[in-house]
Amino acid sequence: MMIKTGGQIVCEALVREGVDVIFGLPGGAILPLYSTLGSYPELRHVLVRHEEGASLAADGYARASGKVGVCMATSGPGATNLITGLATAMMDSAPIVAITGQVNRGAIGSDAFQETDITGATLPVTKHNYLVMDTRDLAATIKEAFHIARTGRPGPVLIDIPRDVQAAEIEFDEAEYDKPVSLRGYNPPTTADEDAVAAAAKLINEAERPVILAGHGVIISRAFDELRELAENAQIPVVTTLLGISSFPDDHVLSTGFPGMHGMAYASLALDQADLIVNIGARFDDRITGDIKRFAVNSKKIHIDIDPAEIGKNIKVEAPVLGDVRAVLNQLNPMVNQTTHTEWVQHIEHLKAEHPSLRIRESDDLLGQQVVKAISDATKGDALVVTGVGQHQMWAAQHYQFKNANSWFTSGGLGTMGYEVPAAMGAQFAHPDKEVWTFAGDGGIQMTLSEFATIAENKLPVKIAILNNNMLGMITQWQDMVFNKNFYANSYTGNPDFVKLAEAYAIKGIRVTRENELEGAIQEARDHPGPVVLDFVIRAEENVFPMIPSGQSVEQLIEESL
Amino acid sequence: MAEIMANGLARRTLVALVENKPGVLARIASLFRRRGINIASLAVGASEHSDLSRMTFVAEGDPSTVGHIAKHLDKLIEVVEVSDITDNNVVWRELAMVRVRATQESRARVIQLANIFRVSIVDVGAEAVTMEITGDTSKIDSMITLMQEFGVEQVMRTGRVAMLRSALSQGGEDGEYGDQISSNINTLEGFDSGSV
Numbered sequence: 001m002m003i004k005t006g007g008q009i010v011c012e013a014l015v016r017e018g019v020d021v022i023f024g025l026p027g028g029a030i031l032p033l034y035s036t037l038g039s040y041p042e043l044r045h046v047l048v049r050h051e052e053g054a055s056l057a058a059d060g061y062a063r064a065s066g067k068v069g070v071c072m073a074t075s076g077p078g079a080t081n082l083i084t085g086l087a088t089a090m091m092d093s094a095p096i097v098a099i100t101g102q103v104n105r106g107a108i109g110s111d112a113f114q115e116t117d118i119t120g121a122t123l124p125v126t127k128h129n130y131l132v133m134d135t136r137d138l139a140a141t142i143k144e145a146f147h148i149a150r151t152g153r154p155g156p157v158l159i160d161i162p163r164d165v166q167a168a169e170i171e172f173d174e175a176e177y178d179k180p181v182s183l184r185g186y187n188p189p190t191t192a193d194e195d196a197v198a199a200a201a202k203l204i205n206e207a208e209r210p211v212i213l214a215g216h217g218v219i220i221s222r223a224f225d226e227l228r229e230l231a232e233n234a235q236i237p238v239v240t241t242l243l244g245i246s247s248f249p250d251d252h253v254l255s256t257g258f259p260g261m262h263g264m265a266y267a268s269l270a271l272d273q274a275d276l277i278v279n280i281g282a283r284f285d286d287r288i289t290g291d292i293k294r295f296a297v298n299s300k301k302i303h304i305d306i307d308p309a310e311i312g313k314n315i316k317v318e319a320p321v322l323g324d325v326r327a328v329l330n331q332l333n334p335m336v337n338q339t340t341h342t343e344w345v346q347h348i349e350h351l352k353a354e355h356p357s358l359r360i361r362e363s364d365d366l367l368g369q370q371v372v373k374a375i376s377d378a379t380k381g382d383a384l385v386v387t388g389v390g391q392h393q394m395w396a397a398q399h400y401q402f403k404n405a406n407s408w409f410t411s412g413g414l415g416t417m418g419y420e421v422p423a424a425m426g427a428q429f430a431h432p433d434k435e436v437w438t439f440a441g442d443g444g445i446q447m448t449l450s451e452f453a454t455i456a457e458n459k460l461p462v463k464i465a466i467l468n469n470n471m472l473g474m475i476t477q478w479q480d481m482v483f484n485k486n487f488y489a490n491s492y493t494g495n496p497d498f499v500k501l502a503e504a505y506a507i508k509g510i511r512v513t514r515e516n517e518l519e520g521a522i523q524e525a526r527d528h529p530g531p532v533v534l535d536f537v538i539r540a541e542e543n544v545f546p547m548i549p550s551g552q553s554v555e556q557l558i559e560e561s562l
Numbered sequence: 563m564a565e566i567m568a569n570g571l572a573r574r575t576l577v578a579l580v581e582n583k584p585g586v587l588a589r590i591a592s593l594f595r596r597r598g599i600n601i602a603s604l605a606v607g608a609s610e611h612s613d614l615s616r617m618t619f620v621a622e623g624d625p626s627t628v629g630h631i632a633k634h635l636d637k638l639i640e641v642v643e644v645s646d647i648t649d650n651n652v653v654w655r656e657l658a659m660v661r662v663r664a665t666q667e668s669r670a671r672v673i674q675l676a677n678i679f680r681v682s683i684v685d686v687g688a689e690a691v692t693m694e695i696t697g698d699t700s701k702i703d704s705m706i707t708l709m710q711e712f713g714v715e716q717v718m719r720t721g722r723v724a725m726l727r728s729a730l731s732q733g734g735e736d737g738e739y740g741d742q743i744s745s746n747i748n749t750l751e752g753f754d755s756g757s758v
């Protein structure tokens with residue numbers, strides 16, 4: 001038995017969970033914990049400039065590393081500032097543990113200074129959350145929280161710790177750390193029911209026009225080889241969801257892009273014309289299905305997912321398979337016959353040729369598409385790529401040609417503008433030696449660019465590519481195409497000079513206005529050992545194509561006339 | 563089959579075994595609220611496990627959404643077990659206390675009717691009697707309707723408590739909500755989020 005404070009127990013538990021970096025910002029209610037944090041050099045604390053930056057950085061770190069991302073904030077405003085990052089992680093199943101300070105136990109419920117009911121406020125945006133009212137429960141709670149965050153369908157878990165619970169000294173038995181987690185109500189599935197797998201294999205073996213729809217589940221369970229084996233063995237074209245990008249190499253002959261609202265036309269057409277869709281860890285999100293009554297009506301569906309609540313939620317499924325994607329594919333692959341589907345694969349090739357969704361038109365002004373393609377070419381598809389939300393995000397998804405597994409990080413489910421800078425910071429912490437590029441909108445970047453300071457301070461060599469159209473580009477596009485050109489609140493007249501702004505943070509700034517400057521500027525950025533902000537001034541009135549307008553189907557697909 | 567009500571909403575009965583901890587009801591309620599499901603009745607009480615409570619919900623909402631709610635409930639860490647027992651062979655009961663005006667003149671008739679329905683009188687006052695009715699919803703409904711002519715002053719109903727019939731009796735299928743998977747397609751109009 002030893003005497004320990006709550007703060008010490010938290011730190012030691014974090015060390016035992018393998019935490020190496022924490023994104024946070026202190027305040028009164030979490031100061032007892034912060035006063036011990038310095039004694040644990042294994043836990044590198046990164047002082048962010050805004051707590052949303054902390055939760056989004058933890059999300060980026062988690063996705064890039066596959067480990068649990070950790071963020072910390074004080075009570076009240078510190079805790080509420082984390083919420084957008086938690087919701088982002090919840091929607092995209094990213095494992096995060098958020099630790100918040102709370103007012104002293106005796107003050108809870110009294111509207112004390114900086115008191116917010118953060119467990120109440122985060123109920124719908126966390127996988128689970130805790131208010132720890134006894135220092136004795138801290139070790140077990142932290143262990144449970146990490147277990148819940150990283151297993152099953154991963155997600156954010158918040159632990160709210162009153163100030164006096166952090167400060168209290170208790171007699172503590174080290175063995176507490178090693179107590180196994182036991183949760184009666186939580187038993188995520190691993191392998192699937194054999195009959196369910198057999199039923200799925202039968203559908204695959206009978207199919208003439210099968211398509212794989214690979215989602216984020218493939219990435220989360222690291223089932224890249226298994227996916228590839230299935231696709232190659234039975235020669236099945238692979239489309240990925242937006243979050244499934246980089247689960248299958250873009251340069252593979254069977255790679256068929258991503259479908260849906262701004263996906264490649266041939267991917268949407270492939271889903272529509274298939275007689276079998278093998279959904280692997282995707283959730284039939286509305287950006288992919290459009291009008292569900294008209295979505296892929298010609299096909300049967302297999303749905304492999306770890307979350308029973310996703311199966312049959314939106315789309316009728318003939319063969320539900322509940323389990324971890326990788327475990328299920330290992331069960332399934334031996335049951336799938338080797339075959340060629342020659343005619344179908346040729347037909348897909350034909351669709352690709354007839355619908356060149358990635359062709360970029362000639363333009364005197366610089367285009368966002370050209371910028372992405374130039375960066376993709378220069379980095380040979382090897383970089384880790386992060387984005388904000390909007391047109392630039394779609395162009396990045398379309399035109400960056402990913403070679404490596406798990407190299408694409410975007411806020412797909414929540415569509416969080418402001419993701420670009422902090423998440424890139426998190427990804428760079430996860431992989432200090434890899435080249436990290438983030439595509440930013442001039443709108444989204446202004447939501448979290450306070451983290452420029454954190455990036456500069458920590459000498460992170462992140463390359464920040466702003467596709468600057470002086471607009472909320474995607475809003476302009478919707479107003480143009482869906483709201484009869486009724487433009488309102490869509491353009492900026494007071495944007496800062498992003499190059500000067502970068503320089504104010506001692507970050508290298510480069511402005512690019514013409515296509516023929518692209519190569520040189522990108523090279524200069526790559527050669528610079530530190531962070532770089534590239535201000536690509538792009539054509540403003542430019543829409544993203546293809547487009548299936550919201551709630552429509554592939555019949556309403558709009559392609560650009562080239 | 564779920565009861566489909568006049569307004570097109572479905573009514574389903576769910577039974578859950580949950581950890582007996584603060585905040586659990588809020589988590590559950592949050593799932594229902596978010597999906598626009600109305601909790602028509604809720605009964606909570608001790609179970610055979612000292613640290614677990616058993617809840618019976620009667621939930622009303624869009625058929626596909628209520629049909630799916632058991633799966634969402636099951637994802638809550640503190641929900642140990644949940645089943646949608648709407649389509650199963652269950653025994654269920656509800657208890658109601660009803661205070662009925664009963665004056666000198668009418669009291670005998672009120673008590674006579676209560677006896678016919680095997681309803682016990684638990685309190686007698688100068689101007690009213692309170693009866694305790696146990697049974698299924700329709701029995702309670704009819705008793706209350708019957709009492710209207712005397713004047714129903716107050717009604718307090720517990721909501722359903724339900725339990726699967728034990729194996730010996732003739733039963734329906736077992737209570738796995740998994741059976742409904744493929745019929746639970748979202749039927750809401752405007753499924754697309756419409757967001758940018």
Ligand SMILES: Cc1ncc(C[n+]2csc(CCOP(=O)(O)OP(=O)(O)O)c2C)c(N)n1
Pocket residue numbers: 388389390391392393415416417418440441442443444445467469471472473474475758
């Ligand atoms: C936090 C947040 N607020 C609002 C939106 C709605 N929204 C979606 S795209 C978009 C425009 C984004 O503009 P910008 O970051 O400049 O990127 P662009 O579309 O111009 O590439 C907006 C406002 C959002 N997704 N997130």
